[in-house]
Structures are given as structure tokens and as C-alpha cells.
Amino acid sequence: xxxxxxxxxxxxxxxxxxxxxxxxxxxxxxxxxxxxxxxxxxxxxxxxxxxxxxxxxxxxxxxxxxxxxxxxxxxxxxxxxxxxxxxxxxxxxxxxxxxxxxxxxxxxxxxxxxxxxxxxxxxxxxxxxxxxxxxxxxxxxxxxxxxxxxxxxxxxxxxxxxxxxxxxxxxxxxxxxxxxxxxxxxxxxxxxxxxxxxxxxxxxxxxxxxxxxxxxxxxxxxxxxxxxxxxxxxxxxxxxxxxxxxxxxxxxxxxxxxxxxxxxxxxxxxxxxxxxxxxxxxx
Ligand code: PAF
Numbered sequence: 001x002x003x004x005x006x007x008x009x010x011x012x013x014x015x016x017x018x019x020x021x022x023x024x025x026x027x028x029x030x031x032x033x034x035x036x037x038x039x040x041x042x043x044x045x046x047x048x049x050x051x052x053x054x055x056x057x058x059x060x061x062x063x064x065x066x067x068x069x070x071x072x073x074x075x076x077x078x079x080x081x082x083x084x085x086x087x088x089x090x091x092x093x094x095x096x097x098x099x100x101x102x103x104x105x106x107x108x109x110x111x112x113x114x115x116x117x118x119x120x121x122x123x124x125x126x127x128x129x130x131x132x133x134x135x136x137x138x139x140x141x142x143x144x145x146x147x148x149x150x151x152x153x154x155x156x157x158x159x160x161x162x163x164x165x166x167x168x169x170x171x172x173x174x175x176x177x178x179x180x181x182x183x184x185x186x187x188x189x190x191x192x193x194x195x196x197x198x199x200x201x202x203x204x205x206x207x208x209x210x211x212x213x214x215x216x217x218x219x220x221x222x223x224x225x226x227x228x229x230x231x232x233x234x235x236x237x238x239x240x241x242x243x244x245x246x247x248x249x250x251x252x253x254x255x256x257x258x259x260x261x262x263x264x265x266x267x268x269x270x271x272x273x274x275x276x277x278x279x280x281x282x283x
Contacts, residue, residue, distance in 0.1 A: 007083055009098040011141055017093055018056070018143060026053040030144035030171075032135060035059040036076035036189035037085050040179035044148045045089040047176040051146045057086050058095040058138055064102070065130030076189060101137055110136065115158035115252040119267055120278070123242045128159050135160055139169050146172045150179075152186050154267060154280045158252060178279075180206065186279045198273030201237035205270065205279055208232045212244065213266045213283045222246045222257055233270050242269035242276075246283065259283065 008014050018028060029052030031044045041057075048055045059082055066072035083094050110132035120127055139147065149157045161173045179187045184206030185199075194202060212229035216222055226244040233241050246255045249263040264283040269276060 004093070006087060006092075007094050007096055009096055011097075014056075014093075014095050014141060021054045027146075028052055028142065028144040029055045030139070030142045030147040031055065031057045031091070032138050032147070032149075033057055033059055033082075034061045034075065034189070035082045036078055036192070037082045038179075038187045038189065038191075040150055040152065040187035042085060042089040043179050044150060044176050045086065045091050047174065048146065048148045049090055051148075051172075051174060052144070054092045055090065056093045056095060056142055056144065057091045058097070058142070059083075060095075060097050060101060060134070060138070062130060062134040063100070064133055065127050067124065067126045071190075071193075076192060095138075095142070101134065109133065110163070112159050112162055114162050115155060115250075116162065117252075118254065119243060119245060119247070119252065120155050120269065123269065128156070131156055131159065132163050136163060136167065136169065139164070139171055144171055146174055148174045148176050151175045151280070152178045152188065153278070154265060155252060158250070183207075184210070186277075188277070190275055190277075193275045194273060197237075198275060201272045202275070202277060204236035205233070205238075205268065205272075205277055208236065209244075209266060209268055209279055209281055213281050216246060216259065216264070216266070217283050222255060222259075229268070233268075238270045238272045239274075240271045242271070244268050244270075249282070 029048035031048050033041050045055055059079055061075050063072055086094050109129055112128050112132050116128040149160055157175050164171055164173055183203035185202050208229050212225050215225040229244045230241045245267050246264050249265040255264055265280055266283055267280040269278045
């Protein structure tokens with residue numbers, strides 16, 4: 001019997017492999033990525049393997065989630081290395097679409113409300129529309145039983161849960177914990193943009209976030225604690241802070257003053273040496 005290919009580049013090849021696995025009674029797990037993989041991505045594969053028999057990852061740098069002036073052109077492209085890493089991690093198939101996934105006459109857009117509003121959307125208004133489109137398209141092509149997304153992009157994870165529920169896409173969305181470097185910096189493909197000085201400053205983000213979460217948990221006023229965190233970030237060398245916000249962990253409704261009985265999440269976006277970082281943690 002011929003060995004199944006590990007990398008497929010067309011929708012036809014992808015669907016053919018998926019239907020062979022379906023016929024054999026296998027369940028399918030899916031991990032979409034934009035490549036430039038690191039240990040955080042590999043942990044998504046490990047998580048997916050706990051929930052499905054066959055794991056498919058995709059590598060596609062989705063143009064619709066980048067605004068003009070963002071890093072679409074310079075986003076690291078390391079497909080060969082990525083594919084090797086995925087294979088070692090136990091992924092069964094990588095879908096690396098050849099060319100654009102958007103047809104010449106593509107004219108559909110998606111607007112997501114709820115958890116997609118505010119926070120990232122206040123600073124990157126194009127972002128969740130682009131993510132919604134590509135994730136919907138990829139889920140339609142792969143038709144997995146489960147799909148895994150990292151909690152590092154917490155608002156993205158809730159947004160994707162909203163889309164799949166609202167559009168009746170039959171997939172279970174599973175969140176995976178954030179993987180961190182030794183100093184606590186959340187792993188991200190964009191961390192490789194840092195020079196030594198920037199990387200040292202970036203390491204303060206997690207420390208400041210943890211201190212803020214601890215203070216709020218101990219009963220501090222949210223506004224006071226988040227203002228203190230913003231000051232600490234700026235003193236540590238961050239050039240700007242988009243937000244340090246506390247939100248309901250399920251709806252992302254901002255909790256301006258007190259926690260009440262809500263399960264709360266602290267979310268941060270700040271820029272250091274031209275690299276915008278996001279991070280979050282449970283309170
Ligand atoms: O989180 C990402 O890497 C991307 O936003 C995703 C989900 C692969 C869509 O392009």
C-alpha cells in the first residue's frame with residue numbers, strides 16, 4: 001500500500017485523505033497555524049492527539065487578518081522546518097495550501113460580535129473578521145471533530161467558539177494553556193523580532209501581569225491595579241500600552257471596578273521595541 005503523503009497542498013488531496021480516514025472510522029483533530037512554529041504550537045498538537053485519532057495541521061499566513069502596515073510581508077516563512085517539527089510532534093498531515101485561499105471573486109466578509117468586540121478590536125479592527133473568514137474556510141475544508149487553539153490568543157479562542165456555535169459548524173473547540181519561556185514571556189512567532197534589549201524588556205510583561213492579577217484577587221480596586229500595571233510596563237521600557245483590562249472570562253465584558261462573582265481574566269496588549277505583545281491570565 002502506498003504511504004499517505006505528509007504534506008498536501010490542494011483541497012482535493014486534503015479531502016481525499018480525510019475521507020480515507022473517515023472510512024476507516026478515525027476521528028480528526030485540527031490545529032490551524034500561520035507557521036513559524038515553536039513549542040507552543042507543538043503543545044497544541046499534543047493536546048489534539050489526546051482528543052482525536054488523526055491530526056491535521058495547516059500552515060497559511062492569512063492576509064485578511066493583517067492590516068496595511070502590519071507584518072504580512074515580513075512574517076517569518078519557515079515551512080520546511082515547520083513541517084519537520086510537526087512530523088516529530090506526531091502530526092499526521094500538514095495542509096500547506098498552494099496560493100491564496102481567497103478566490104479572485106471572493107466577496108464575503110464575517111462580522112463577529114460578543115467576545116470579539118473591544119480589546120483587540122479597538123486596536124486591530126480588521127483582525128477578527130479575517131480570523132473568522134479563514135478559520136471558517138479551513139474548518140469547512142478539513143471538517144474535523146475537534147480543533148485546538150491556544151489560550152495565548154484568548155479573545156480569538158472565544159471568538160472562534162462564538163462563530164462555530166452561531167454558524168452550526170460541527171466541531172468541538174478546545175483551548176490549550178499558554179506555553180512560556182523561562183522568564184514567563186508567552187511563546188509567540190513574533191518574539192523572534194526582538195533584539196537582545198527588546199527581549200529583556202519583554203520578559204517583564206508576565207511578572208507585571210501576575211502581580212496585577214494577584215493584587216486584584218486580593219481585593220484591590222481594578223482601576224487602581226491596572227493603572228499601576230500600565231505604569232510598571234512603561235517604566236520597564238514598553239513604549240506603549242494598548243490595554244490592561246479585566247474582563248469576564250466567558251463573555252469578555254469588561255469589569256471596570258470589582259470582580260463580583262464573575263470568573264475574571266486579565267488581558268494585556270503592549271508594545272516594546274516595535275513588537276506588539278499580548279498576554280492574559282486567570283484571576
Ligand atoms: O492564531 C493564529 O495563528 C491564527 O490567527 C489562525 C488561527 C491560524 C488563523 O490564521
